[in-house]
Amino acid sequence: MLELKDVTKIYNPGSVTEMCLFEKFNLSIEKGEFLSIVGSNGSGKTSLLNIICGSIPIEGGEVRIGKRSIDKMKEFKRYRKIGRVYQNPAMGTCPNLTLLENMSLAENKGRPFGLGRAINKSRSNYYREQLSVLGLGLENKLYDKVGSLSGGQRQAAALIMSTLTPIDFLILDEHTAALDPKTAELIMQLTDELIKAKKLTAMMVTHNLRYAVEYGNRIIMMDNGNIVFEKAGAEKEALCVEDVLKIFTDISIECGN
């Protein structure tokens, strides 16, 4: 489904601060997989997501969706098939627009933004229905500016918005990291339910090892641009947090952290 083949990523090429992160990096993700990615800071997790989305260029190799290379495809065009939720709840919504306007924007993804009316009042009920699943009372805040909502509410709204239209991939970039533990738990559960209900292929970067172990059907650990640990299917089911934590600490000691 998604394949990274011999990807090379060099930061600041040609300068004294040149840093090679990936050298001939390979990773492939099958349709319907829910992949959790863990690793210490600077291990290349977020760079990996950015490479897939086209936010940063690569120096070698290629990224393919299906059989097609998307290297030449501009960032915004890749998002036709990708939904992304960021660590910062502010990134996924427009704070000065109302929730209704945000939902309308999200629902129109993939279609032209022409001179038709942006807000279709008759869709309000559908939005309410989608939002009520969250159990955060957002269904009653359609006319509130999103900026006035709490971080958790905004992140929940961002999650709903990114999956409102049919997409192939859902990319979760430490999307629970900025939330309090209780809200984070709730958002994580919602994410899992959404992925299952909509049968999405998902990649989740997280620092929360428990989430990485509990959710999804495949886990990889990254270090210095390499995959150092990988488990999938039944093997992953058998994994417990302590196992992962031990490997994680071992790597960190090796690196002198």
Next chain:
Amino acid sequence: MKKHIFTILILIITLAVIAGCGSKQIPVIGISQFGEHPSLDNCREGFLQGLAEAGLKEDKDFSTDYQNAGFDPAIASQIAQNFSSANVTLMCAIATPSATACFAAAEDKDIPVVFTAITDPVRAKLDSGNITGTSDKLAVDEQLELIRKLQPDAKTIGILYTTSEPNSVSAIEEYNEKAANYGFTIEAIGVVQQSEVTLAVDTLISKKVDCLSNLTDNNVVGVLASVLEKTNEAKIPVYGSEVEQMKIGCVAGAGIDYIKLGKQTGAIAAKILKGEAKASEIPYEVISEYSIYINSAALAKMGISVPLEVSQKAIEATNS
């Protein structure tokens, strides 16, 4: 919140009412001056003297409302509208932008406009309608003749001007036309804004012009002092076109006395106020008298000796 808005609105209305109720029974002359620099100030002073000489006394026969726009065309137009709304008896506009603004604002009410310090009223399209005034047309012939007498060997005259000033453009045309009669060629450099003037001076100096001759270009006159600094260093004499320029340090010039020009303007305004003639019936007047001004100190520095025939007629321009 609403309270704030209302406070502001009430404040505005009160102020405007106070401002609006100041009108008196005697005729009011609205004087709109484009900005403050010595030549334009002299125009205004002369204008008031001209009215006095015609027997009209300020605060008895007329009152004035003087405004200057600080060289901002948008302010000039608000000033003009202010005059028009206040139904002044007559508008006196000093310099072209103020004159066009006044003329536009007076369109409906047909308030007479008397202008001064406009070099080319025809080009500025201020030559027909309920408008008249005085033109400070440059004394190009007299100037060229003077330069020839003071610098018998000179060949090239450099001139700086602003391309967007109609006054300057027509003056350059005249210089080009007449220079050959006196054996000169003209090296004119146009600028679009004041900051480019000093750069243009460098260019003129590098082209080895024998002297510079000044117009009444507002941008150039505004930075004349720094122009003179450069030319003095290069030992190139600069001729002025108006007494104030000689006071700053130009060597000599056949120029207009703006006080005189103002007086002439005041006399026209007096005719209109007295009802002797309408502005539309009076053709604009071009100043007919020019004087030769010299700055002996500046001439000596350049090593130019003044022939007797010049020094006899010349008036020494010094800062007194």
Next chain:
Amino acid sequence: MGVFLDLVVSTVTQGLIYALLSYGVFITYKILDFPDLTVDGSFPLGAAVTAVLLTKGFNPYLTLAVALLVGALTGLITGLIHVKLGVRDLLAGIITMTALFSINLQIAGSNLIIERTVNTIFSAEPAMALFGNLSLIYRKLIVSLFLTILFKIILDLYFKTKSGLLLRAVGDNNTLVTSLAKDKGKVKIIGLVISNALVALSGCIVCHEQRAFSSTMGTGQVVFGLATVIIGTTLFKKLNFVKGTTAVMIGSILYKVSIQIAISLGLPANLLKFITAALFLAILVLGKLQKGGVKKNA
């Protein structure tokens, strides 16, 4: 009282004409979060083109459309310089503005004046047939009011379309626009095009009103626009039912009124800019105090 009324009418007219420029700055500065300095060039461009067309005997109403068009073009150029060539927003505007200074003079030749015999939008046929019995200053008021309200309505309607909503989203959070699979650069260009079209239109009407084009008439217009946008949006921050366009329109009128008061009070022109700055600061502080007040209440 008639004197006072005339003064108010002509000052409000000025405010209305310049409100079109304020709409433009509102779009770039407030909605797109793009400090666009093109305005100092596109404003006189509207006037230059208008002055030339009027002296050549074109229908005065046609100049409105032409000004919109050439203004749009300047916005497009700034947008392309910024988006396609990757030049920073502020610099892209400066480049276009600087080039326009020469272009404006090239178009107009030099400062131009339109003779009284030439009809303007305030004195040509449809306006005369409708309001010919009114004096010129009232005709100016009505025509300006009509145009300013017309474009306010068009803009308000536009902001409610999908394209308009996307425009608002770009200034608010451009990452989201990318996530929506839309080219944020293209959306910015659309905003700049609309903005500068309105700015040039404002310049066009000023030219009709002043019967003149001057090469320096654009200087300081960005600052004016920013001031009116900030005055308007700060004063009406707490009133959600007041639309942004209405707020900046009132901001523009207030600005011109305060200048007029300063002139009426006989304050020297050299001080006018200082007064503007003081007014600016006062409004900003006023806005801050309000915010503080709300916090206390919450």
